[in-house]
Amino acid sequence: MNDPISRLDQFRADAPGAPMSSAADARGRGDQIRRRRRAVVTAGTAALAAVVAGPIIFLSTGLGDKGIDPAPAPSDSAAAPSASASAPASDFSRANLPTEDDLVADDPYPAWVQEQTYDGEGTDTYNDCLTESLGDSGALTTYRRDFVAEPGEEMADAAGTLNAVIAEFGSADEAEKVRTDLSDAATSCPGVDGAEVAGSLPVEGDVISGGDIDVVTYQPDDPDMNAVWETATAVVSAEDRVLVMTRKRGVQDYVSPTTLQTSAVNAAYRMVGAAPPGEPSTDPTETGSPAAEGLSAVNLIDGSTLPALDRFESSLGWNQYTPTPDVPTLACQKEWLSTLGPTAKIASDYRWDTDSAMVGQVHVAVLEFADENAAGAAYNEVMEWMEVCPANKLGVDPDVTALPMDVSSELDAGPKRAARSQATYPGEDGNDSMWFETELVAEYETRLVLVGYAELAGPCPPSTGDKNDPCYQPDQPDSWPSRILAIEKAAITAGISDLR
Structure with missing residues (x-):
């Protein structure tokens, strides 16, 4: 009984020119949007811890590729095109992407700031483990935003990169199926030879249908890098939408991704148009403060x-x-x-x-x-x-x-x-x-x-x-x-x- 004991080693538009949708399809789409608006009004708070148990050491340069999509600079006001002229217009847009305020940075690293925003999933790989894009999985519309640690701040080069991709699907059932498939891929990591599972965490909240974070590590190509790559993938479904949030960095010791867990919860709320936990609702029909209940x-x-x-x-x-x-x-x-x-x-x-x-x-x-x-x-x-x-x-x-x-x-x-x-x-x-x-x-x-x-x-x-x-x-x-x-x-x- 002289050694430390741990209880566990733990943890998915109609194409242009397609025939007009039936009345039942259009009505179903309208019901879908109304459900989302109700979620915005009624979403409550969910408290999740964001404590990290020590520093992570990154000992290499050139972490990840920068987004090269020629999309304009970040703008939350740009709306997505309608999935179909015959169905009610979707409210899904860049505004449903997370912002800096939604993200929690690992101590002692600086805060995350926006680097690039895309209409679509971009032209470079945003997750080493996933071999199929959300578009391949049947997404109607996708958006992506990349983040970096605030440049010029101490330890910014060691913090790694973070990105969020959100997608809208034809139904909540379809979104949940895609989420399950992507989560399995994040764990098995078929895109990387020799990847090993390091840990996992659930992602929970009132608007969230299902979600988890899976962390894998793998050896770098650079023999001089005295650390391993760590990719933590949060895959979350909320209504008919799916969030994939990826953090990649070089590490020497595993630390539970509780900060990514909190960031993913906030991003999931933002994805469906609801105020993240702890942020006052701006909906005029909201009575009282959810944070106080x-x-x-x-x-x-x-x-x-x-x-x-x-x-x-x-x-x-x-x-x-x-x-x-x-x-x-x-x-x-x-x-x-x-x-x-x-x-x-x-x-x-x-x-x-x-x-x-x-x-x-x-x-x-x-x-x-x-x-x-x-x-x-x-x-x-x-x-x-x-x-x-x-x-x-x-x-x-x-x-x-x-x-x-x-x-x-x-x-x-x-x-x-x-x-x-x-x-x-x-x-x-x-x-x-x-x-x-x-x-x-x-x-x-x-x-x-x-x-x-x-x-x-x-x-x-x-x-x-x-x-x-x-x-x-x-x-x-x-x-x-x-x-x-x-x-x-x-x-x-x-x-x-x-x-x-």
């Missing part, structure tokens, strides 16, 4: 209130952190929480470190749903995860040691129902160390609170304080069950505080 930081547990893990001395105590790579809230989690269909989600993670290892972890997520039926269905799904604990793409396959049990009466924090289970998975030090995790799901009105709390021990579990327990350890002065209960109560109290 729903989940917020007050719904997350404060690390200073967590009970101390006394048997492991730590000068830091419980320290909030951004997992790298990203980790699920529950070890038995089958899919990313976005698959449960929440309208909003916030999460936080804490760790207890000794001088040589991480020995305690707390993961909390609070999910808001459209109504109580949706929340109840999600609760049942999480219960199934906790019981079956399937091996899954999130990179963990624990053993369930205690099936979900009703613990509502123990919590005394007001949930409609709550269940707890326990699971174990091995540490990575090659010895007998085990992570002992307690998992909780609690339901209250339209909200779920999930808690994953794990301690490193083994082969016996952490001490219960019972001297008759064959695994009793007299050198452990604290009580594992009491700690579990205190963490769960605090998380639920915060998670539903604004509903009581």
Whole structure:
């Protein structure tokens, strides 16, 4: 138990002169545009972390090709041509591309600025991994914008490049199919020999239908470059539109792409004409501020209130952190929480470190749903995860040691129902160390609170304080069950505080 332990190594116009569309087609197109306008009015906020766990070193010059499309300088007022004279005109234009204000730069690199904007996908390659363009995939209209780190600023040459391509398709189903295909291509990276998967993250938000970021690394052609190329590809669908955002840079160590995650969320909102999270809506029909409604930081547990893990001395105590790579809230989690269909989600993670290892972890997520039926269905799904604990793409396959049990009466924090289970998975030090995790799901009105709390021990579990327990350890002065209960109560109290 002397080495650091990580829970996971994780993660798709009519042609000119075509026959006139039928009335049903035209009506469907109109319904599509109306749905988008409603999304602009009703889109809420989605909080996502944008913390990067350290500097990245780039040790080569000439990163990527500049756009050579002869399109005019960036202008958000240029409108796209109508896909068909017989269908309602699309509102899809350059204005749906992200701007500098939507992008988050990795510390310590300077802010991103626009370099070139295209009508279309440009004439040079914008993603090394993708061998098929959005046009090849059936896009009706595409736009592209390239960004570079602000020239002349310190470390600008090391930041790499960033670009965004957006496309409109004939239907939401078609867009989602293209997104899935492109995401698979971003992971397998058929365009580069020897590319290896480095990590992944989900991309979630109210207007987003589906999205993820896949990161691959590969060796440079330049033998003098003492780093590897890293291409991070965010592929996001929202309604009938698809966003492909690509960041390429030279790196020596992998850092979870949380800044790209936040940038992709903002870009997805912009793509459908909605204000990104945290930006005031300019729609005249909007009443109230979306940023002031729903989940917020007050719904997350404060690390200073967590009970101390006394048997492991730590000068830091419980320290909030951004997992790298990203980790699920529950070890038995089958899919990313976005698959449960929440309208909003916030999460936080804490760790207890000794001088040589991480020995305690707390993961909390609070999910808001459209109504109580949706929340109840999600609760049942999480219960199934906790019981079956399937091996899954999130990179963990624990053993369930205690099936979900009703613990509502123990919590005394007001949930409609709550269940707890326990699971174990091995540490990575090659010895007998085990992570002992307690998992909780609690339901209250339209909200779920999930808690994953794990301690490193083994082969016996952490001490219960019972001297008759064959695994009793007299050198452990604290009580594992009491700690579990205190963490769960605090998380639920915060998670539903604004509903009581």
